[in-house]
Amino acid sequence: MPRPFASALQAAALVGTIALVPATTAALAQVDTGAYRELDTFMDIYNRVKADYVDKVDDKTLMKGAIQGMLAALDPHSSYVDALDFDNMRIATEGNYGGLGLTVSMEDGAVKVIAPTEDTPAYRAGIKAGDYITHINGTLIYGQSLDEAIQGMRGPPGSKVSITLVRPGRDKPIDVTLVREVIVQKPVKWEVKNGIGIININTFSANTGADTRAAIMAIEKSLGHAPLGYVVDLRDNGGGLLTQAIEVSDVFLDHGEIVSQRGRAKTDIERYYAKPGDLAKGLPVVVLTDSGTASASEIVAGALQDHHRALVMGERSFGKGSVQTLLPLSENSALRLTTARYYTPSGRSVQEGGIEPDIAVPQLSDPDRKSRPVFREADLRRHLINTAKVDNKALEEDTIDDPRFTATAEGLKKAGVTDFQLDYALKTIGRLGGAAPAKAPTVTAKR
Numbered sequence: 136m137p138r139p140f141a142s143a144l145q146a147a148a149l150v151g152t153i154a155l156v157p158a159t160t161a162a163l164a165q166v167d168t169g170a171y172r173e174l175d176t177f178m179d180i181y182n183r184v185k186a187d188y189v190d191k192v193d194d195k196t197l198m199k200g201a202i203q204g205m206l207a208a209l210d211p212h213s214s215y216v217d218a219l220d221f222d223n224m225r226i227a228t229e230g231n232y233g234g235l236g237l238t239v240s241m242e243d244g245a246v247k248v249i250a251p252t253e254d255t256p257a258y259r260a261g262i263k264a265g266d267y268i269t270h271i272n273g274t275l276i277y278g279q280s281l282d283e284a285i286q287g288m289r290g291p292p293g294s295k296v297s298i299t300l301v302r303p304g305r306d307k308p309i310d311v312t313l314v315r316e317v318i319v320q321k322p323v324k325w326e327v328k329n330g331i332g333i334i335n336i337n338t339f340s341a342n343t344g345a346d347t348r349a350a351i352m353a354i355e356k357s358l359g360h361a362p363l364g365y366v367v368d369l370r371d372n373g374g375g376l377l378t379q380a381i382e383v384s385d386v387f388l389d390h391g392e393i394v395s396q397r398g399r400a401k402t403d404i405e406r407y408y409a410k411p412g413d414l415a416k417g418l419p420v421v422v423l424t425d426s427g428t429a430s431a432s433e434i435v436a437g438a439l440q441d442h443h444r445a446l447v448m449g450e451r452s453f454g455k456g457s458v459q460t461l462l463p464l465s466e467n468s469a470l471r472l473t474t475a476r477y478y479t480p481s482g483r484s485v486q487e488g489g490i491e492p493d494i495a496v497p498q499l500s501d502p503d504r505k506s507r508p509v510f511r512e513a514d515l516r517r518h519l520i521n522t523a524k525v526d527n528k529a530l531e532e533d534t535i536d537d538p539r540f541t542a543t544a545e546g547l548k549k550a551g552v553t554d555f556q557l558d559y560a561l562k563t564i565g566r567l568g569g570a571a572p573a574k575a576p577t578v579t580a581k582r
Contacts, residue, residue, distance in 0.1 A: 211515040218467040270299035325350040332362040339375025339431040344382025364419035364564035374430025419567040420445035421560040429453035437479035454512035456486030486521040500555040502544035
């Protein structure tokens with residue numbers, strides 16, 4: 136049920152959130168005369184709206200709007216965090232919540248099911264991707280916000296909730312009553328294919344580092360020996376906790392800097408280093424990225440690329456190179472403020488430009504890839520400017536006429552290739568690691 140976003144709650148938090156810092160009023164002592172004049176203008180507008188707007192408006196609505204407008208004028212990632220957002224951030228950080236196990240979105244005012252999570256109340260009740268939720272506990276939710284619908288589905292484990300669904304192709308609505316459970320989100324999934332370990336990391340929540348280490352050990356155990364290498368799939372991973380990005384990087388590194396963060400002052404620099412011991416034992420590693428690879432994911436890709444520990448393959452990443460700090464304001468509310476930029480070990484800022492892959496590989500198995508719009512940090516209004524950004528557009532166009540990438544989605548499907556980028560990564564590691572053992576399992580999936 137939670138929507139994906141790159142933010143978090145813990146003190147050692149995200150690229151996204153670095154620390155919980157008490158808000159103070161000390162800065163008010165430095166407010167100059169010009170600022171007071173601006174405050175007078177603000178109060179004049181505030182009072183006019185209160186007195187003359189066509190409908191009565193309460194103080195809370197006006198003040199929240201003013202706060203959000205002020206932060207929106209800074210950059211796309213600074214924001215006011217109200218009670219609901221605070222709860223969403225807690226879920227993203229801790230990786231569990233009381234609910235039904237549904238991922239949903241809003242489509243034309245209706246709540247649409249993206250997918251049920253395996254082995255959850257929603258999954259066992261037969262709720263399917265593409266279903267529309269129309270009622271929760273008998274109340275029509277059409278026209279409500281997505282947040283309101285999500286809140287209606289969440290609740291204490293053991294409590295009941297009734298859902299009415301409309302399924303395309305069925306004449307009558309479907310009514311189901313579910314019992315909420317603790318939904319544990321799994322940030323890491325793994326499988327073995329052609330003797331190669333595939334580690335899919337979908338978010339950087341509290342247990343991502345530990346789960347990545349566990350995945351490596353499980354891959355070795357399933358094979359009975361070390362794999363030929365590893366594919367670390369960071370595609371569509373929007374980020375998460377900085378601490379977990381550092382832990383995951385450290386799994387594959389034996390020494391050296393992983394990332395540094397730099398604030399406004401020249402002396403405000405903090406560096407994070409790998410500890411001795413490469414759990415992957417120097418085996419070949421390919422990191423898959425795309426335009427949805429952002430924030431904490433870019434830290435991992437950048438660290439392994441700069442240390443020449445992995446080949447980064449796929450498409451240019453999102454390009455979010457800023458750090459947000461969570462500043463508590465009151466009970467269950469906070470200010471999420473951009474306070475620093477982060478840099479890869481070689482001193483690169485990924486802001487705007489992102490991580491450029493060592494080997495650019497388009498997703499040929501996606502038939503709509505050319506017509507689907509791609510959005511990155513540079514497309515967001517008021518994004519932070521990176522003066523050292525390179526021209527990535529020209530680099531991306533180099534793959535258009537590459538003879539390696541002439542296959543069509545239809546042709547790949549006939550050949551049994553459903554994920555061209557992953558298939559290309561596996562073949563690359565196969566060439567680097569030698570021929571796969573004759574008895575290596577073709578596919579061994581574990582979660």
